[in-house]
Amino acid sequence: xxxxxxxxxxxxxxxxxxxxxxxxxxxxxxxxxxxxxxxxxxxxxxxxxxxxxxxxxxxxxxxxxxxxxxxxxxxxxxxxxxxxxxxxxxxxxxxxxxxxxxxxxxxxxxxxxxxxxxxxxxxxxxxxxxxxxxxxxxxxxxxxxxxxxxxxxxxxxxxxxxxxxxxxxxxxxxxxxxx
Amino acid sequence: xxxxxxxxxxxxxxxxxxxxxxxxxxxxxxxxxxxxxxxxxxxxxxxxxxxxxxxxxxxxxxxxxxxxxxxxxxxxxxxxxxxxxxxxxxxxxxxxxxxxxxxxxxxxxxxxxxxxxxxxxxxxxxxxxxxxxxxxxxxxxxxxxxxxxxxxxxxxxxxxxxxxxxxxxxxxxxxxxxxxxxxxxxx
Numbered sequence: 001x002x003x004x005x006x007x008x009x010x011x012x013x014x015x016x017x018x019x020x021x022x023x024x025x026x027x028x029x030x031x032x033x034x035x036x037x038x039x040x041x042x043x044x045x046x047x048x049x050x051x052x053x054x055x056x057x058x059x060x061x062x063x064x065x066x067x068x069x070x071x072x073x074x075x076x077x078x079x080x081x082x083x084x085x086x087x088x089x090x091x092x093x094x095x096x097x098x099x100x101x102x103x104x105x106x107x108x109x110x111x112x113x114x115x116x117x118x119x120x121x122x123x124x125x126x127x128x129x130x131x132x133x134x135x136x137x138x139x140x141x142x143x144x145x146x147x148x149x150x151x152x153x154x155x156x157x158x159x160x161x162x163x164x165x166x167x168x169x170x171x172x173x174x175x176x177x178x179x
Numbered sequence: 180x181x182x183x184x185x186x187x188x189x190x191x192x193x194x195x196x197x198x199x200x201x202x203x204x205x206x207x208x209x210x211x212x213x214x215x216x217x218x219x220x221x222x223x224x225x226x227x228x229x230x231x232x233x234x235x236x237x238x239x240x241x242x243x244x245x246x247x248x249x250x251x252x253x254x255x256x257x258x259x260x261x262x263x264x265x266x267x268x269x270x271x272x273x274x275x276x277x278x279x280x281x282x283x284x285x286x287x288x289x290x291x292x293x294x295x296x297x298x299x300x301x302x303x304x305x306x307x308x309x310x311x312x313x314x315x316x317x318x319x320x321x322x323x324x325x326x327x328x329x330x331x332x333x334x335x336x337x338x339x340x341x342x343x344x345x346x347x348x349x350x351x352x353x354x355x356x357x358x359x360x361x362x363x364x365x366x
Contacts, residue, residue: 073271074182075181075182075264075266075271075275075277076180076181076182076264076277076279076339077180077182077292078180078288078289078292079281079284079288079289080261080262080279080281082182082257082264082277084256084266084270084271091256091269091270093256093257093264094257095257095259095261095262097261097281098284099281099282099283099284100283100284101225101226101227101283101284101285101333102226102227102282102283102284103226103283106226106229106282106283107260107282110232110260110282111260113232114234114235114260116260131259131260133258133259135258139258139259141259141260148226148283149283151260151261153257153259153260153261155256155257155258155259157254157256157269
């Protein structure tokens with residue numbers, strides 16, 4: 001139990017330091033199971049745990065898709081992140097992907113399998129593809145050969161929005177961040 | 180994993196939030212580690228071994244979603260190469276259902292995120308493929324959230340089912356059935 005106490009103390013201290021006490025809600029410690037083991041490897045094993053969605057701030061995302069910075073909401077987090085933002089013309093769903101063991105070739109293969117239009121392109125000097133879905137609102141994504149593969153999708157819920165332009169802008173900003 | 184449950188529950192719209200738990204990075208030492216978690220994945224820069232091809236949205240139709248969830252008025256949004264989400268009227272307030280296909284991404288990291296935030300995370304096998312099943316509990320609604328991740332070599336899929344009001348069917352029954360159908364739809 002002392003390890004549990006230590007872990008709880010460490011967690012509490014971190015919660016105070018990082019101001020995240022509300023977000024863990026006391027459910028973080030899944031204990032009591034005989035198969036549960038504790039170690040200090042996870043931060044080394046998964047150095048980007050919980051950080052994947054923060055490469056661009058939500059303010060930057062909102063601005064890029066023409067939304068007020070107050071009108072964007074995260075809906076999914078992890079190696080795939082989703083947000084929804086309110087452009088005056090309609091809602092826009094934003095998706096980011098980062099597959100460190102993925103590849104641009106595999107993303108192209110998947111897009112072709114889904115019958116998307118795929119176009120090769122260089123973004124900020126990095127080999128990339130632009131993908132267009134067949135939906136009437138013009139969903140558009142980009143994927144680039146960086147740290148495995150990184151991608152952005154813009155899916156407007158109304159027609160007349162330059163989804164490809166917005167996705168490419170987000171990728172340009174992302175690749176700039178990495179350099 | 181789904182991120183907006185807190186805000187949706189509180190009906191606090193139009194607030195730009197850091198993703199749930201987003202401020203807690205670095206707190207992952209001394210956390211529980213599940214036995215059986217995959218740890219032999221290649222490092223960054225090495226392409227993983229990929230799994231089967233999934234159709235758009237895991238091959239799940241709007242009609243199937245309505246039948247499985249019992250929620251009417253769902254609109255499919257964010258339809259692209261990594262998945263889909265179904266939201267009430269297409270907006271963020273209300274239930275959230277999503278399919279996500281990760282291609283060359285460690286399922287162990289996603290499971291770790293679940294272990295840091297959910298009520299329980301257990302092993303599960305569906306159609307002969309293994310992964311995790313996570314249950315989330317809302318103070319007002321009970322076990323309204325269920326997320327299932329199933330690995331295929333170095334790929335995995337995740338179904339996220341999150342209800343926003345009672346009555347609702349058992350969330351993990353819904354997630355399990357949607358996962359099963361998606362696996363059957365893979366080629």
